[in-house]
Amino acid sequence: MNNTNQPENTKLLEEVNPVFTTAQVCLLVMAEAGDPDANQLGSMLGFDRGISMVDKDELTEMEKFQKMKAIPGFMTTIEARFTASSNLFLHSGLRNILDLPCGYTPRGLQFARRGIPYYGFDLPAVIQVMDGACHRLYQGNTPMCYHKADATNYESLRSALDGVSGELFITTEGLLMYLTQSELEVVFRNIYRLLEEFGGIWVTTDNSIVSAQQSVMQAISEEKEIPSLELKKPTPENVFFDPQQAEQFVAKMGFSLEKIPVYEYLPDHLHTLADYSINVQNKAKEAFRNIYFWIMRAEEGAAAEYTDAQNTFRMHISRQGQTLYLTLQGRVDTLTAPELLSLYRNENEKHACRFVEIDLRDLDYISSAGLRVLLIMVKDRPKNGTVTVTHLKPQVRSVLETSGFIQLFSIKDDLQ
Numbered sequence: 001m002n003n004t005n006q007p008e009n010t011k012l013l014e015e016v017n018p019v020f021t022t023a024q025v026c027l028l029v030m031a032e033a034g035d036p037d038a039n040q041l042g043s044m045l046g047f048d049r050g051i052s053m054v055d056k057d058e059l060t061e062m063e064k065f066q067k068m069k070a071i072p073g074f075m076t077t078i079e080a081r082f083t084a085s086s087n088l089f090l091h092s093g094l095r096n097i098l099d100l101p102c103g104y105t106p107r108g109l110q111f112a113r114r115g116i117p118y119y120g121f122d123l124p125a126v127i128q129v130m131d132g133a134c135h136r137l138y139q140g141n142t143p144m145c146y147h148k149a150d151a152t153n154y155e156s157l158r159s160a161l162d163g164v165s166g167e168l169f170i171t172t173e174g175l176l177m178y179l180t181q182s183e184l185e186v187v188f189r190n191i192y193r194l195l196e197e198f199g200g201i202w203v204t205t206d207n208s209i210v211s212a213q214q215s216v217m218q219a220i221s222e223e224k225e226i227p228s229l230e231l232k233k234p235t236p237e238n239v240f241f242d243p244q245q246a247e248q249f250v251a252k253m254g255f256s257l258e259k260i261p262v263y264e265y266l267p268d269h270l271h272t273l274a275d276y277s278i279n280v281q282n283k284a285k286e287a288f289r290n291i292y293f294w295i296m297r298a299e300e301g302a303a304a305e306y307t308d309a310q311n312t313f314r315m316h317i318s319r320q321g322q323t324l325y326l327t328l329q330g331r332v333d334t335l336t337a338p339e340l341l342s343l344y345r346n347e348n349e350k351h352a353c354r355f356v357e358i359d360l361r362d363l364d365y366i367s368s369a370g371l372r373v374l375l376i377m378v379k380d381r382p383k384n385g386t387v388t389v390t391h392l393k394p395q396v397r398s399v400l401e402t403s404g405f406i407q408l409f410s411i412k413d414d415l416q
């Protein structure tokens with residue numbers, strides 16, 4: 001798939017995939033934890049001066065970060081996750097690290113300087129800036145590759161691995177808890193296929209990040225009053241918030257599971273704990289004895305049933321009277337949703353129609369990014385306006401139903 005044609009307008013991407021902005025906070029935390037590369041990268045990308053992006057609470061990432069700083073459990077969890085995952089890779093004996101999603105962390109620089117090939121995968125708007133910035137900071141011979149990819153889009157992952165040989169160490173830090181159930185299934189299927197072909201392991205702590213934050217905060221609260229924090233589940237129906245359900249899901253998707261305490265790979269010092277007594281530092285670190293890396297391997301012949309969606313996206317837009325007609329074809333995911341939003345906006349700005357009718361007979365897959373665009377269309381409608389979706393395939397209907405979005409639309413002519 002050629003991602004270079006995708007619109008890379010950051011603002012649009014932010015609208016369709018709010019997870020995208022969280023990575024900036026992670027980089028600021030690593031800079032705060034004294035990581036010199038994170039510091040340099042943060043300044044280069046302008047994150048230290050605060051950035052223009054705002055979330056729905058109208059806070060800039062810098063303001064969000066200032067709030068996070070008051071919550072040491074959060075800072076320590078990010079530092080622990082980043083450093084321990086890097087250490088686990090270094091001990092794994094595997095050759096290729098595939099960081100999905102890589103966000104803005106300085107891991108690529110740090111590994112390439114040590115002669116370790118690095119492959120960072122993330123959405124186009126992240127990769128666009130990371131690729132340029134990191135290659136300005138490192139010009140050596142070790143491959144340090146940044147690829148535009150959507151974890152739900154197999155082709156975007158696989159095509160980036162052309163020419164790579166040897167087993168993969170795929171690390172996922174800060175993604176799975178944000179995905180909807182249907183996205184999780186697709187991502188698991190995609191990683192299964194990569195591991196089936198290349199061999200190797202998939203490692204994550206995304207199953208336990210909330211309990212890690214709570215345990216660290218409990219240790220610190222002996223010494224410091226911690227502001228109360230509502231730890232919200234980013235995606236309510238996500239199985240990763242229930243350890244038992246998550247384990248069943250991993251097995252159902254064809255993976256074996258091994259758990260290793262994060263504690264075993266922590267560095268001697270966690271800088272974000274430096275202001276606390278040795279006693280509290282030790283207790284906070286001890287919390288990571290009960291927080292696990294999940295090491296997943298593709299079990300031979302155990303792939304879950306799944307039919308791949310067509311790896312194309314096309315749309316057609318036209319207007320008749322008060323109705324805007326759209327037809328969508330192929331996949332609407334985080335890579336293609338910004339294009340859909342942009343085309344819709346252009347047309348809607350020329351003439352705000354009261355009604356929108358979207359023909360989905362050739363739509364194979366829609367991710368939460370695509371659903372957000374449909375939601376924007378609903379919100380844009382003037383009084384008494386409606387959005388009608390027609391000719392839903394069963395798999396698309398199921399996504400609309402589980403997400404609750406189905407109630408927002410009039411439905412016409414389902415396909416069987």
Ligand SMILES: C[S@@+](CC[C@H](N)C(=O)[O-])C[C@H]1O[C@@H](n2cnc3c(N)ncnc32)[C@H](O)[C@@H]1O
Pocket residue numbers: 017019020021022023026027100101102103104105121122123126149150151152172173174175334
């Ligand atoms: C919480 S950040 C974590 C980034 C990095 N691993 C870290 O620890 O800083 C989440 C990242 O997921 C990326 N992301 C969100 N949805 C994605 C998708 N469907 N495919 C690939 N990356 C995605 C965002 O762009 C963002 O960089």
